[in-house]
Amino acid sequence: MVTPLAPRRPPSSAPKATRRAVLGAAASGAFLLGFHAPLGRSVQAQDADSAFNAFIRIDRDGAVTLIIPQVEMGQGIYTALAMVLAEELDADWSRVSVAHAPENGRLYGNPLLGEQITGGSSSVRAFWTPMRQAGARARACLVKAAAERWGAPPQALRTEAGVVIHPASGRRLTYGALAAHAATLSPPSAPSVKSPRDFRLIGKPLRRLDTPTKTDGKARYGIDALPEGVKFATLRISPVLGGRVARVDPAPALATPGVRQVVVLEDVVAVVGDHMWAAKRGLDALDIVWDDGPNARVDTDLIWRRLREASRRTGAIARDDGDAETALAKGPGRAFTAEYEMPLLAHTCMEPLNCTVDVRADGVEVWIGTQVMTRVRAIVAETTSVPIEKVKINQHLIGGGFGRRLEADMAGWAARIAMQVKGPVKVVWTREEDVRQDYYRPAYHDILWARVRKGRITAWKHRVTGSAIAARYAPVAYKAGIDPDGVDSARDMPYNIADARVEFVREEPPGIHTGWWRGVGPNNNVFAIESFIEELARRARQDPIAFRLAHLDRAPRLRSALALAREKSGWDQPLPARCGRGVAVQGAFGSFIATVVEVAVDDHGEVRLRRVTSCVDAGVVINPNSVIAQLQGGLIYGLSAGLYGEITLKDGRVQQSNFHDYRALRIDQTPPIEVHLIPSGEAPGGIGETGTTASVAALRNAVYAATGVALRQMPVKAKAIAKGVRL
Template sequence: MTVAAKISDTVSRRALLTGGLAGGFLLAFHLPVRALPPAVNEPVQPPDVTDGKFAPNAFIRIDDAGHTTLVMPQVEMGQGVYTAVAMILAEELDADLAQVTLEPAPPNDKLYGNPTFGIQVTGNSNSIRAFWKPLRNAGASARAMLVQAAAQQWQVEPASCTTSKGEVTHTESGRKLSYGALATAASSQSPPKDVALKDPKDFVFIGKPLKRFDTPDKVNGKAVYGIDAILPGMKFATLAACPVFGGKVGTVDDTAAKKVPGVQQIVVLDDLVAVVGDHMWAAKKGLDALVVTWNEGANARISSKDIWEDIRAASEKDGVVARSDGDIAKGLATGDKVEASYELPFLAHATMEPLNCTVHFKQDSCELWTGTQIISRVQSEAAKAAGLPVEKVIANNHLLGGGFGRRLEPDMVVAAVRIAKHVDGPVKVVWTREEDIQHDIYRPVYRDTIAATLSDGKIVGWKYRITGSAVIARWLPPAFQKGIDIDAVDSAVDIPYDIPNLHVEYVRSEPPAVPTGFWRGVGPNNNVFAIECFMDELARKAGKDPVAFRRDMLGKNPRLKAALDLVAEKSNWGQPLPARVGRGVCVQPSFGSFIATVVEAEVDEQGEVHLRRVTSAVDTGIAVNPDTIMAQLEGGLIFGLTAALYGEITIDKGRVQQSNFNNYRMLRIDQAPKIEVHVIKSGEAPGGIGETGVTASSPALRNAIYAATGVALRRLPIDRSLIAGKKA
C-alpha cells in the first residue's frame, strides 16, 4: 500500500425511514435518482413497507435471530460486489459480517433503480460508487436506532452505549443486547435526521482484503448461475437464427431432426428455428440435423470493407461539439502540427457462461430464470414477448458467468419467451458458442482523428473527433441529448492534460445492420487508446520521454500524477532493456479512478508479441476490498490485452466470420504476463474498477511495441506483419 492523498471526512446525507416488519426491524433507505438531461428458483419479493408515502429502492432487514439481510439491486457477475457491499453495510451497522446475507432484488425500477441511471442496472463500474454513501448512511442510521432501543430499555443515555459485531453494549455496566433481541423494539424508533458516519481511521472491515462470500460455493459447485436453473419436467432447447443480420427463415426440413433420439419438438419462428429435446445434447444434435434455407435479405451484401469505408467518410465531416476550450483555430496555428487517426474494430463479448434463459410460459402468466444486468428491463421486454401485463411476469435473477455489457441486453430472454410460448411446460433455451458469437450485440467500430500542435514540449492545440455508434441513443434515449453520446465521448471530454486550446467533436455513424452495444469500458477503451497512443507520438516529436511528457501536463491532476510517478518507479521505467523489448505507458482517469499502467513486451522477428510484465498503480479512492480491486485489475488488464492482440469481428456477405475460440482467440495462460497492481491509499470516495484495467492495457501495449520497433500502430488488433523484423 502506498500512501497518497489525505482522508476526506466530507460526507452527504440521505433520507431514511422505518417501517414495521413482523418479528424484526426494517430499515428502508432512499436512493435518490439523478435526473437525466431535458434464493435459487424462488422469486425474491421486496420487503413490506408500511408507509405508502415513501417508496425506498433498497432495504435492510434484521430478524429476531440477528441475521441482517440486504436486498441487493446490483448483480454479482464476478466483480466481487456482493462482498464489498456487505462490507460497507456491516461497517456502519457494526454488524457481524458473518451474519450479513444478500438477496438479489426483484425487478422494480422504482424501488431498486441505480441512482446514476434511474433504472435497475449493473454496469459502468458504478456499483460501489453509486451505493457507497446510501449504504453507509443506512447502516449508520440503523445502528443509531438499535442503540436508542437498547438505551430506552436500560434507561441510560445512548451516548453511553457502543456497538460491535451485532451487539449493543452499555459501557459502564457491561450489559449487552444483540441486534436480534432489539429488532422489534428498534422498529418503533424514529430514524435520526442526521447521523455521524465513521471516520475512515475507525473502519473495521473497509480497507481489509477479506475473502469473497461467493468463492466457497463457486468452488464446491453450489453456486447457481442462470444456466444452472432446473425445474421439474424441464425440456432443453437450442436455436439457430439467420446467419445474415436481419434475415428470415425460408424453408425447414425437419425429417432427419425428428429421428434424433430425445428430440421432442421443432419450433419455427420468422427469424429463428429451435429444437426442443429431453436434454441439451438431443436438442443440439437435432439442430445439426435440420436442413434450413434462409431468406437473407438486403444485408447479405454488407462487408467489413463497406462498413469501414462508411465510417472513414463520416469521420471527414464536422461533428457535434462536445467540448471546446480556448481558441482552437489559434491553437492549431501555433507550433508544430501533428495529425493521426486511430481505428478500433467490432468486438464480441464471449462470456464464459453462454447466453441462456429458462422460461415457463402459461396462458395467464410467465416465469423466467436467467442472469442479467438489467432485470427490470428483462421483465418488461419478456412481458411484451409473452403478450402479458408486466405484473404477470416473474423474473428471477442469478449469478452471471460474465457480463461485460452483453447482459445489458434483453434479446436472449425475448427469444426464449417466444420459443417457450410453443412449448408445454418449462424449457431452458441455451445458445451455442457459435450462435452466441455470431449473434452478439457488438462493441462498435470507432475511428478517432486527432490534430495537435506542440510548442516548447507541450500541447498547445488539440482537436479530437470521435466517429462511431451512439449506443446511448438506443439503450437510454433520454440521456442522448443534442446529438452527443455521453458514452462515446467519455474520457475524451475529460482528458486529464493541461491543454489551453481543446476541441472535441462527435460524429454519429451507425454501421448498416450490425447491432452495437456496450462492451466493458466502451467509450473510454476507445478514447483512451487513441489519446494515449497519440501522446506517445507527440512525445517522440517533442524529443521527450513519454512519462516526462505526460507528467509536465498533469499539473491540474495530482492524483493521476501520483499514480504515474508510482508506476514509473515500480516498473523500472527508464532502465535499459534488450533489443526489440519496449515499455509503454498509459495514464487515464476512468470511471472515477486514476490509473497509470506500464506494459513491457518483446516483439520477435516474426512480429509475434510476447508479454513480459504489466505494472499498474491505481488511486480508486477508499479501497473497500483491496483484494477485489487487484483481482479486477488483473482480469481487466488481461481482457484488454486479449482484445489488443486478437480481438476483431469481421463481416462478409452479411455474416460474422468468427464462430468460436479457434478464430476469436483468447489470451492463454502460458501467454499471460506477470502483473503487479499497486493500490494507492486514498481518503476520496471510491471509484469504479471493473473496466479500468481494460481501458489501460491496450494503449500501454501498443506504446511498448512502438518503443520496441519504432512502428506507430494506429489500428487494433495488432497487425503482426507491420512489426515483423522491425526494431527501434
C-alpha cells in the same frame, strides 16, 4: 412464490422477496436452499426476521441478511456492498449473508443510472452513500430500541459486531434480541456515518461471500436453472441481421433421438429436446434456407469505408476550449495529425447466453443472470403480452457480463420460443451463436490533431466517429448529436491544453448491433489519446512519462500514479533488444491509473507480454483484494482484445464462431501483473472496467517502443508490425 423443486435435482436460486416466500420455501421442503445455497450461507427460517429497509434484515438469532441491488458477475460487488452496509450497521461480519435483490426499480434502482442496472463500473460509486446511510439508519434504530429497553439515553450507548452496549452499566443486547422492536422504530432521516478512521471492515481484504460455492459446483448461474419439467432448447437466429426463415423442413430434427419439438418463427429456428445434445443435434440436422434481406452484402470493408467517410465530417462539438481551430491552423510550433481505429469486438462471457422461461396460464416465470432485471422483465412482459406484475424474474449469479448482459435480447428470444412450448424451456445458445449474435463493441475511427511547441502541446482536436450506443439504449442521454459515452475520457481528457476541441460523429454500422463492452467509450478514447500522446512525445524526443507529466499539471492524482508506475515498472532499467515498455494513463470511472506494459517482439512480429504494472488511485478502497483482482482481470480482458480481438463480416455474416478464431489470453501467455493501490481518502472510484481500458494503449505503445512501429489499428498484427509506420 417459490419454484417447486424436483427431488433429485439441485434447486435453482430464487430471490428471497418476502417473508411469505421464506415460509413458502420452508413449507415446500426446500427450506431456503433454493436461495441461500448458492452463496453458502443459511438462515433459520423459523426465526422472525425484521426488515429495516430495502437492504437489511436481521433475524431473532442475529443472522443478518443484506439484500444487494447490484448483481454479482465476478466483480465482488456482493461482498463490497455488504461490507459498506455491515460497516455502518456495525454488524457481526461472521453472521452476514447476502441475497439477490428482486426486480424493483423503486427500491433497488441504481442512483447513477436511473434504473436497476449493474454496469459502467458504477456500483460502488452509486451505492456508497445510500448504503452507508441505510446501515447507519438501521444501527440508529437498534440503539434506540436498546435505549428504550434500558431507559438510557441513546448517546450513552455504543455498538460493536452485532451488539449494543451500555458501557456505564456493562449491559449488552444482541441485534437479534433487539431486531423485532428496532424494526418498528422510525429511523433518523440524516444518520451520522462513521469517520473513516473508525472503519472496522472497509479497507480490509475480507473473504468474498460468493466464492465458497464456486469451488464445489454448488453455485447456480442462469444456465444451471432446472425447474421441474424443464426442456432444453438451442436456437439459430438469422445469420444476417434482418433476415428471415425462407423455409425449413423440421423432419430431420424430429427424427433425432431426444428431440421433442421444432419451433420455427419468422427469424429464428429452435429445437427443443430432453437435453442440450438432442436439441443441438436436431438443429444441426436442419437445412434452414434463409432470406438474408437487406444486409446480405454487408462486410467489414463496407463498415470501415462508411466510418472513414463519416469521419471527414465535422462532428457535434462536445468540448470547445479557447480557439483550437485557429491555434491548429496557424499557431507556432509543428502540427501533427494521426488516425486510429478500433475494431468490432465480441464479449464471449464464459457462460454462454441463456434464459429459461415458463409461460403459464397464471403468468410467466423467468430464470436468468442479468445486469438489467427491469429490462428483462419488461421485454418478457411485452413479448408474451402478460401484465408485468405477472412476470417473475429469478436472478442468478452471472458467469461473465462484460456488458453483454446489459442487453435483454436473450430473454426476448427465449420468451418467443417459450410461448410455443408447454412447460418451462431453457434456451441455451451455442458458443457459435453467442459469438455471431452479439451486440458488438463498436468499431471507431478517431482523428487527432495537435500542435507542439518546445515540448508542449499548445492546441488539440479529437474527432470520434462511431456508433452512438446511448441513442438506442438510453435515448434521453443522447443529446445534440453527442453520445456522452462516445466522448467519455475524450471530452475530459487529463492533459492541460488551453485550445482544445472534441467532436463526435455518429455513424451506425450496417448489419450489426452495437452495445456496451467492458470499458465502454473510454476504451476507444484512451487508446486514441494515449497513442497520439506517445507519438507526440517521441517526435519531441522526450521521455513518454516526462512528456505526460508536463501536461498533467491539473491532474495531481494521475501524476502520483504515473510517478509510482515509473518506479514500480522499472521504467528506467535497460531492456534487451526488441523489447519495449509502453505507458498509458487514464482518469475514467472516477479512478486514476497509470499502466506500463512490457513486451518482446520477435522477428516475425509476434508479440509476447513480459510484464504489466498498474498503479491506481481508486479513492477509498472497500476490499483491496477484490480491487486488485478486478484490475488484473480487467487488464487481461483488454490485452486479449489488443492482441487478438476482431470481429469481421462477410456476406452479412459474422465470420468468427468460437474460441479458436475469437481468441483470448491463456495462462501461458499471461505475464506477471503487479497492481499497486495508492492510499486515498477520496470518494471510491469505479474499478470493474478500469484495467481493460488502461491496457490496450499501453500494449500498443510497448510495441512502438520495441519496434519503432506506430500501430494505428487494433488488434496488434504481426503483418502490421512488419509493414508499419516507423516514426
